[in-house]
Amino acid sequence: MTGAGVLFVAGMNHRTAPVDVREQLALEEEKIREILAELSGRGLLEELMILSTCNRVEVYGVAAVPGEARSAAFTRLGSQRGLGWRDLEPLLYTVTGEEAALHAFRVAASLDSMVLGEPQILGQVKDAFALAQSAGTAGPVLHALMSQAFSAAKRVRSETEVGRLAVSISYAAVELARKIFDGLEGKSALLVGAGEMSELAARHLIDHGTLPLYVTNRTWSRAQELARSLGGVAVPFDQLDATLPMVDIVITSTAAREPIVTAEQARAALQARRGRPLFFIDIAVPRNVEPAVNDLDNAFCYDIDDLRSVVEANLKERQREALRAEALLGREVVKFSARLRQLEVVPTIVSLREKLESIRRAELERALGRLPGAAEETRLVMEALSQAIVNKVLHAPMVKLKDSSRAGHGRRWTEVISELFGLRGSGRSGPEA
């Protein structure tokens, strides 16, 4: 392949395409591997990677004519489910060069996700890249792009709070618990009643080391069942008052019309706890815990609306943090461009070195052939002499190539040097960012 390829990303996501189209294009790994091999076999693309998740289908590639490569790729992807190019084209976005790099970084860092900062996407991008590597369709450019994208995503994770704040009710509860308690290991929790959200919150607590978990319910069999599935201990419902002082976190979600934990009960529990904090997570509507409980010293009571407003505040905060992340990614793109420019001159440097080295070796052999009785010392001197000459000759063009790649016109010099030294595949150079 001799084309001067351009890095591009073409695809559709949750903003540009309706779910029924996206789900048609979402393919399993084996199918993607097949398509990767087939498309790269056609010679339109130098490098290729396909990212297919439920929210996006994207083609990352290096091609001389990105437009052609894009239509070929999506025609092939669409043909799987009988979607034609005409159906797909209006839904697609295409970016090239630095914009493509920025797009890749934003996707990997989850700034382009439906739920800003969700953690799964990075793993999905990594999988897509691994697939392209194993199919042999990922080359030096995608390699540089992806390794930079992964490290950029990692920086966004550690340096901003885009992915750190809870954006679900159940996680918000855990986040709050961790601001009351000094770590959740060894804290105990009580789950009163059943419900999807409360069970999820209980599971998150267990994941953070909360132990033991007590479960109670008006229906004894239901309590036992739930305790079994969560790995907790079932407690009879009439033991609620006796259990309260033993636990640090209480999650309530019963259908009771009246509060099941009154301020009086909470006060007694707090007294028995000698002032250690008690955190009520009340997911029930109507509320299971009397709101006045929150006014008691060392008691904290969050109802569903409170948790929801925490989630909203966190979402807003994620958006603010996303702005910082964008700035960070902008700087990463600059670094990537520099890396790519260096990549541009590497093949020329390598082949120039190889060429001179092969000449040196051939000439050395020939010379030594004419000196059959040469002493070991003579051989060593000749070896050193030839190497010194090659290095001296190489020095100037190498420096020139490296400097020009930094200055952004490496391509011109690779052409000149290839031409001058008669390198194979003259004019061959890496792609352009």
Next chain:
Amino acid sequence: MNEVLFDVALTAYLLAAAAAVWSLPARREQLAWAAVLLTQAGFACHTAAVVLRGLELRRLPFMTLAEVISLVIWAVILLELWLERRQRIRPLSAFVLPVVVALGLGLPSGLRAMALGAPVRSGWIAVHVALVLVGLAALVLNFGGALMYLLQERQLKQKRSGTVRRRLPPLETLDRLTIATLTAGFPFLTVGLLLGALSARRAWGSVVAFDPLAFLSILMWIVYAATLLGRVTGHWRGRRAAYFSIVGFCVLLITLSAGAFLNGRHGS
């Protein structure tokens, strides 16, 4: 030379305090880092200045009240740096540094603490001062911890979810910090004050006679003793304990300023 170093140290603390306070609501880690670096730089200068001062005067550099306060500040900074680093109580500096800077600026000549009269020289007095000094340093941190506790408790009670809640450590950690500083500082304070009282009786014939500092010290001791007792018996935990810490600290401030500005046996 050491005069300049004292001023450099105080300036560094002042800048560090500003950076630390600003880093609390701001979304910039760099500010928090700047605060740490400035504090460390200030601490290095302060240490060098104290050592130089001691060499110059050929005596322990904490024999006047102003010198003691300067050294309390030094000890607070040392403990605060350690707590932030080892115990990961990150924004502690935002609460402790302003107090430290206020104390330093409150001294007539900053951290330099120029000695006016001839200081008392006695082995026991030196021990008395050293013990009280450690106790006071712990209580300054106790105050910082109590402030953080109250702020975080307010955030959680009022269900605010801002940067402040995220930046501050969990309530339990803060509660542990206040109890730890109190239990660590109190014995030093107790023994230190006791030694002071004994020396006073020997020298002046009375413990509190004509000395506002000694009198107020006892009041301060009582407040802290009550806080500790309430804590240990489990009656005052969390918010109430924090309020007591703050009251205790106010008495501490009054005590120190009484010592600095009123005439008494401790001199000024």
